[in-house]
Amino acid sequence: SLCLVGEMAIPYYTGRVTDWIVTEAGTPAFQKALWMMTVFTVSSAVTEFVCDYLYNTTMNRFHTRLQSTVFGSILRQEIGFFRASRTGDITSRVTSDTDAMSEALNQDLSLLMWYLMRGVFLYGMMLWLSVPLALSATVALPFIFLVPKLTGKFHQNLAQEVQESLAKANEVAVENFEAILTVRSFANEGGAARSYEEKLQETYKLSEKEAVAYAVNMWTSTLLGLALKVGILYYGGRLVTLGQVSSGALVTFLLYEMQFSTAVKVLLRIYPSVQKAIGSSEKVFEYIDRMPKISPSGILAPQDLKGHMVLKDVSFSYPDRDNSLVLKGVSLELHPGKVTALVGPSGSGKSTIVALLERFYEPQKGQVLLDSRNLQEYEHHFLHQKVVLVSQRPVLFARSLHKNIAYGLGERSREEVSQAARQVGVHRFVARLSHGYNTGRDHCLPSFPSHDPTSFQLIKPVQVVEEDISHQIPQRLCWPLGTESGKGLKEILGAHFSLPSCLAFPYL
Incomplete structure (x- = not known):
């Protein structure tokens, strides 16, 4: 004024x-x-x-x-x-x-x-x-x-x-970059460029x-x-x-x-x-x-969790495929202290069961229970500290190995991180890197030996290390299954690590 x-x-x-x-x-x-x-x-x-x-x-x-x-x-x-x-x-x-x-x-x-x-x-x-x-x-x-x-x-x-048209063009670029091996193997660089050019032309016409x-x-x-x-x-x-x-x-x-x-x-x-x-x-x-289309998490965080998980008459279909049931009336029980192997062909719903146990989705019918309580009753962070997915195809974020190992746990000391790495057998590999635990993602991935699938398999347990070191996935749960099958372990889910319930998916 x-x-x-x-x-x-x-x-x-x-x-x-x-x-x-x-x-x-x-x-x-x-x-x-x-x-x-x-x-x-x-x-x-x-x-x-x-x-x-x-x-x-x-x-x-x-x-x-x-x-x-x-x-x-x-x-x-x-x-x-x-x-x-x-x-x-x-x-x-x-x-x-x-x-x-x-x-x-x-x-x-x-x-x-x-x-x-x-x-x-x-x-x-x-x-x-x-x-x-x-x-x-x-x-x-x-x-x-x-x-x-x-x-x-x-x-x-x-x-x-x-x-909106520009977003569609960006999606074409992203999917081609992510699938560059497929594009290269089919020698379809020209086709990928043409598809991107077509989207850009649509954007250009709208811009005119x-x-x-x-x-x-x-x-x-x-x-x-x-x-x-x-x-x-x-x-x-x-x-x-x-x-x-x-x-x-x-x-x-x-x-x-x-x-x-x-x-x-x-x-x-x-x-x-x-x-x-x-x-x-x-x-x-x-x-x-936008509100998430999933029930809000509860506040339950018991100190004496046993790790008894039950899928009870579960039926489920993915949101983008509502008319195609992946699971129909499935029941499964994971007992504390035991390893359960779920074996089936590709597309039979093994990964879907893990997604439900991780509460990535909610079943349309049936219940997923942890110690006789519905998963949605548990506090979000508590649940994912106790129910942990170990994948053979881990994701490394653009940060140091130290921060990748302690991902989701805040600031952790080097001693805790190295101890977790020793538990799963990757400390020697990390020690051979030029910058050790300070090595970034881009310098780390080329160093992984491609002929040894367990090198990729074992980095994920380090990423999901529990706050209590006693809550780590024991090395003995990973290696025997992988060596016996000769093809490695695909996924392991630990419901509780002091009395572990473990669901293992070996390749067929």
């Missing part, structure tokens, strides 16, 4: 100086006006600097919190959400859409707020100087704001379509339509702004001729009118960009507001 007052004062004192020149007023009055203009100019510049600094700092913080909120909301969704949604779509919402939204808010919204307040103050001063001139500008305002609103809505819809809509919106805004300026200048000249306003008031009003026209022009130019940001933000807030 102080900045606006300073800017409003400059045209006002310019008009006063004009009146004093015409009426041949004394030098003191003239000097006083110049001093007031100087004071208001400096004050306006200082307050504008402070406002810009505070606003940009706030918007940068908002951008960081927005991306963090969207990412956290997506992580809370059920596993079925990730099966039904493309990775490119999800990634685009977290990165591209939030960036576009924050950039528009940081720049365009700032200008929109600034020139909106500026226009209000200017119009108030115009009314104070000459009501007839101000009313002549008011007559044109409905046309100036209505037409851009209609074209801006059309532009907003096209902007959303462009974002968006560009036309934007140009129409800008042309309409410019034409209406010019018409407003010419009309007010013409009517103002008539009033001067009739002697209804003084020369100083006329100069002041003309300066206000020029600034008002600029404010209106900027508002009309920025409004479509803000509309575009709104279109990009719809999916972002849809993800933020």
Whole structure:
């Protein structure tokens, strides 16, 4: 407000100086006006600097919190959400859409707020100087704001379509990068490039339509702004001729009118960009507001968990395949202190049983019980500390081996991490690496001996090491099964490690 007052004062004192020149007023009055203009100019510049600094700092913080909120909301969704949604779509919402939204808010919204307040103050001063001139500008305002609103809505819809098309193109790129071995083995690099080019062409066609809509919106805004300026200048000249306003008031009003026209022009130019940001933000807030389609976790965290797991008459189908039952009336019991091997051909539902025991999904029928209590009654972190999946195909995150081993456990000492690695037989391998436990993922993976499947198999037990070292998967549970079958161990689930219930899936 102080900045606006300073800017409003400059045209006002310019008009006063004009009146004093015409009426041949004394030098003191003239000097006083110049001093007031100087004071208001400096004050306006200082307050504008402070406002810009505070606003940009706030918007940068908002951008960081927005991306963090969207990412956290997506992580809370059920596993079925990730099966039904493309990775490119999800990634685009977290990165591209939030960036576009924050950039528009940081720049365009700032200008929109600034020139909106500026226009209000200017119009108030115009009314104070000459009501007839101000009313002549008011007559044109409905046309100036209505037409851009209609074209801006059309532009907003096209902007959303462009974002969705770009997400589909990103998905094609991601799936080809992830399946690069398949692409290379079929010598289909050209086909992959063509499929990506086709998606880009679809995006390009939508972008052309968006560009036309934007140009129409800008042309309409410019034409209406010019018409407003010419009309007010013409009517103002008539009033001067009739002697209804003084020369100083006329100069002041003309300066206000020029600034008002600029404010209106900027508002009309920025409004479509803000509309575009709104279109990009719809999916972002849809993800933020989305509630997971799975029962919320409970608060149960008993100290004396035995590890007795039961699948009772379970029927289940994946969310994206509701009509195809993977499990139908399956019952299974895991006893503490025993290893249970579940053997079956590919696609028979072995991995699905593990997903249900891990509570990645909930069965459509039946119950999954741990110590006679439904899994949803247990606290989320407690459950996944006690029910742990060990995969032959582990995921290494972009961090050091030390942090990968202690993943999900917070800060752990090097002694605890190395002791866990010794338990599963990978300490010697890690010790041979150039940076030991500080080795990053990219330097670690090429060092794994590809001919030894247990090297990959055994890194996962280290990743899921329990907070209590006594709760680690014993090495003797992994190696005998793998060596006997000659093909390695696919998955092991430990329900409790002090009295372990273990479900093993050897390859057939």
